[in-house]
Amino acid sequence: MTDKHLFTYTFSPLSGAMLHLYLLSMLFFTASSILTIIFPLQAEISGISEGEIGFIMGITMFVCMVLRPWAGQMVAKYSVKTMMQWLLVGHAVTLMIYVLFGIDSIYVVRVLQGVVIAFFSMSMQLGINDMLKNEDRGQGMSMYSLSSVMPSLYGPVLAIWLWQQLDGTYFIACLVVLAMLPLLIYMRTPLPQHQKAWVAFSIRELLGALKETSRHQGLVIASITMIVGATIIGAISTFLPLYMLKFKLGNIAIYLFIQALVVVGSRFILRKRIPSDGHWHPNFIILVLLASIIGTTMLAYGGQLGSFIYLSAIFNGLAFAMLYPTIMTYISFAIPEDKKHLLLGVFLATNDLGFSLGSFVMGIVVQLTSYAMMFIACTIVTCFAIVLVVLKRHID
Missing domain, CATH: 1.20.1250.20 (MFS general substrate transporter like domains)
Structure with missing residues (x-):
């Protein structure tokens, strides 16, 4: 074409x-x-x-x-x-x-x-x-x-x-x-309105490219971290309104407004703080994941926090705002140039996968246990991601 x-x-x-x-x-x-x-x-x-x-x-x-x-x-x-x-x-x-x-x-x-x-x-x-x-x-x-x-x-x-x-x-x-x-x-x-020449690809080519990049530790760790972060976002987006309304934990509209305000504001104010040199920055990623841990842990104990539950919206908002652009910036540098047409969409899709898992898996957790245990599960999963980043901090 x-x-x-x-x-x-x-x-x-x-x-x-x-x-x-x-x-x-x-x-x-x-x-x-x-x-x-x-x-x-x-x-x-x-x-x-x-x-x-x-x-x-x-x-x-x-x-x-x-x-x-x-x-x-x-x-x-x-x-x-x-x-x-x-x-x-x-x-x-x-x-x-x-x-x-x-x-x-x-x-x-x-x-x-x-x-x-x-x-x-x-x-x-x-x-x-x-x-x-x-x-x-x-x-x-x-x-x-x-x-x-x-x-x-x-x-x-x-x-x-x-x-x-x-x-x-x-x-x-x-x-x-x-x-x-x-x-x-x-x-x-x-x-x-113009049509472009586009490099078509088959499933075999896609799987081959994924196999090749699986040897790149940085891409693997970044993808796992992306999936974990998106899982938390998916769980909160799906179940937070039900949780707060069911147990009358503050005003859900105010909570979501604060969280969204933090996302929008921090993406603008902190935009220059997002690493864009093509290197993996584990300390920055750990700080973002720690914000997520604080946010989900506070939600798990929302009944005891009273009005302080709104503080969790700040930490969750910071995590939501910083994780995706940071990881996608790194991935855009780390993907081999000759495979970019194949792999960029795939790595973007890891965010979608994580969001889906947050709804699918955490929905089962809620049904089998409770909302509080679901948020604790989110905290545990994020701790796993931090351990992985710490163990593999010397990658590029």
Whole structure:
């Protein structure tokens, strides 16, 4: 496949066209932010067990993980604009299915969400890459990352407010708006239409590349740490609202707002502290993991902490904010250049895998034991990651 209709964009990172793109991203992830809170609450009221709730919430990122390595190929083959059009139609259809059929459609909706998210993130990143000059791409990617995180500031608060409206009219109206508005924003956004030459790969090639990189200790430790960190994020995202509401541990909307504020603020304020020299920095990773340990341990004893439970939102927010960009920056340097087209999507998918495991496995832990034991399990898993990083600290 050769490039068609190839041309160069000269937009600035804060031009009107790019602001449309960031707004599109924010609206897209607003729906996910709201539904991530609403789904477990509705499922519990419907009599679904914690283990099944974990499976339901984890299946989206599992589907995303499976599709991610191939999403880039599809976007390059059919162009960013074409893929964005169809995935936003799919996004609207997904939300409308939930509006029409409610909790009975939750499995279908969660699978479709996984498909749409996999293609949306890849389309946005490739689109930004094409629309900006080389020297502006870093700022553009940073703005995209910020726009995708912003819904975590207001989404949970909006979700709790919608949940408390007894007739459900506002909830349905909100989903309809979030289904239609991204399509309207898309029509005003000049996304790239050209098709690119893309290196296709087979399963055999992918497995061969993974086998080769498995000899690189740094990549192995980074991937395991990523999976552990994402597991904790998945568990907290899925079960924290249920835990706090069930045991009346403070205000869940305030907790999630504090946590999201820390994530957004620290990613901006501490952005220059993230190691970007291509070397493994075990001390920095250990500090981030220690923040996670403090956060999950405090949640485990939430009943004894009272209002101090909000402190755990600060530590969890710091861990969430720093772990992913730190590890992905290292991985982007450590992956062999000739295998990057094969492996970048795979290592990105480790985050999706961890999130899925956090919902799947910790859901079973909750069902068999308790919420407190689940958070203690999160602490133990993170301690394992710290021990691994300490033992393998002299890698590069």
